[in-house]
Amino acid sequence: MSKAQRMSLALFLVLNILAAPVAQAQRARRDVERSIEALLARMTLEEKLGQLQQLDGHADGRYKDEQPELVRKGLLGSTLNVRGVRNTNELQRIAVEESRLKIPLIFGFDVIHGYRTIFPVPLAEASSWDPASVERAAQVAAAESRAAGVHWTFAPMLDIARDARWGRIVEGSGEDPYLGAALARARVRGFQGADYSAPDRVVACAKHWVAYGAAEGGRDYNTTEVSETTLREIYFPPFRAAVEAGVGTFMSAFNDLNGVPTSANPFTLTRVLRGEWKFDGFVVSDYESVKELMNHKLADGEADAARLALGAGVDMEMVSRLYNKHGAELLRQNRLTRAEIDEAVRRILRVKFRAGLFDNPYADEARERAALMNPEHQRATREMAARSLVLLKNERETLPLDRNLRSLAVVGALADSQLDMIGSWSGDGRKEDAVTLLAALRAKLSPRTEIKFAKGCDAPCASGEGFDEAVRAARESDATVVVLGESADMSGEAASRSSLELPGRQTDLLKAIHAAGKPYVVVLMNGRPLTINWAAENSPAILETWFAGTQGGHAVADALFGDVNPGGKLPVTFPRAVGQIPLYYNHKRTGRPSDANNKYTSKYLDVAWTPLFPFGHGLSYTQFRLTGLQLSAARIPADGRMTLSVEVENTGRRAGDEVVQLYLTDAASSVTRPVKELKGFERVTLRPGEKRRVQFTLAPEHLGFYDREMRFRVEPGAFTVTVGNSSEGGLTSSFEVFEQRTPRRRVSSGRVN
């Protein structure tokens, strides 16, 4: 064989080896589609409608008495809240061994930040700006969930939130679409892996589709009015990232969006999700959101609600039963078509096949016992909590505390609350597993350090009767840790607040501790930004800990005494006053940009228009310096790419993490653009004196925006990049984007086209 022949044979073999996995995946998809069609052809209309039905189990994980018979008749396709191998296997056995077509159930559950091992709340995880750690947290949650018989989590929650009054801000990744998209990809990868039929993975669910966080007044479930430009540039990106990461399901939302509720909105559910993004999984409604179309006064009765939802693209109905109740009648009346019903069933069967439920419908009790709360998972949640902490203020290096203190006062009910440690939506978490800050400090400090605990007041803090005891403890101690904030039930679903103040008389308690004149630090436990103006002005140190999860107490204690150096950054803006809301960093410039020296500009009479703490803010126990911003070019074509880099140096005495953030500003554009937008970030760990050059790439997907015709495109013109450690300040440079002139062709008529 000649050399050329040998080369071509080798190339042929290599290409086949490389192409093998792709070909195998294509074969697997074809096999699934064939299996779906074969099954669909055998299903009665009642069995098809049964697959579109999800019903609720008991809060403790047991299924409800009516459900075995529904499953046996093929009239139920899924449950939520049924969990624990014994419960799921019992119901699954009926589906797989006693029903006519033996279609397995898919068990769903809200595993938002952990199943039994609870991780920091999602807003805390977002504060880590660390997709790899967030992915790890989701992977642990998936491993415990699948071991416990749960196949499908109603997560990640991808709602952008620009209004801290909205309680569900705690469940998401904050106000920015770029950070939100990065963490959406991380969580989908963590939950699903490369193949969500694996025994330690679950199907993920991108929710709540869409713009639920834009609720007017920050009042949960309220109406939303959002322009298509803002939808596409702010609210869509995390969901699109989830589709690109292969998310198996979506959940439609409760909110009315521009007059068409999201659980009956053909634009979002079909034109965008199916037409533009080619999503081929299924959409489940939110809890009775199909039936609530009647409350919206969109639907004229139950049958109309079923028609509107299923016709718009909601495939599975959660808890309400209108599809089952009215499907046959709607079909007879030609108000629904068989094709619409078949397509919904097809999508659900596709996810069940991809989840491996036909091949492996059962869970294993031994695996469940080995997975839940195992030591590796405890290490993972403690590490995630440590990386989620945000040091908001630290004057005169008040933190970290000296571990040789003779005495330490711990003040505040939250310091000793296991329930609040695990936050809202805490899955199958057990509060008795949670390590509080007080317990962690007692475990950490030597017996020579006397720890005095004084509640001062309980979480609502209506009364000051415990203040004297707390002040006495502070006076008698070398230092005091004051734990303030919200109870976990003051954020999450149906938990909006009209105020962002520390609840009750907590600020009075803080002032009393301050007046005692001894060293103290503030630890915050909260589910949203708070207007902590007095603390920001007067307290020497403030550590934001959110709700830090099962091992959160250890992580916070580690940070207070310097075994952890906080490196998190805020994923949301902290306003000075609730009256500033909505307040977010990527705001528009306006025709009268705020100027304290000019009356007739956009600002308030009674409070500075700026945030108390900006998006991206977070300090460290060491210091960092950014220098040497370099751009790969001064000009690039509209379809070109730009690389830029900056040097980060740890100029302090401790190792620590910095999150380098890249913001882009468009100098002028045919549609007004935000004053700046996050387009890159990287969290780096540096030893004292260590330097590292961090590099970013800007490509058309970063430079472009939706123009007046709603086309995504890059416009020529000047851009400024800002690279810093917060959304305020940083090194700047500029570059230009020019139109890529393709050579003009002259045509016979002499006209130039």
Ligand code: GLC
């Ligand atoms: C709730 C929530 C949704 C959750 C679902 C099932 O009302 O809106 O986030 O996944 O119902 O519990």
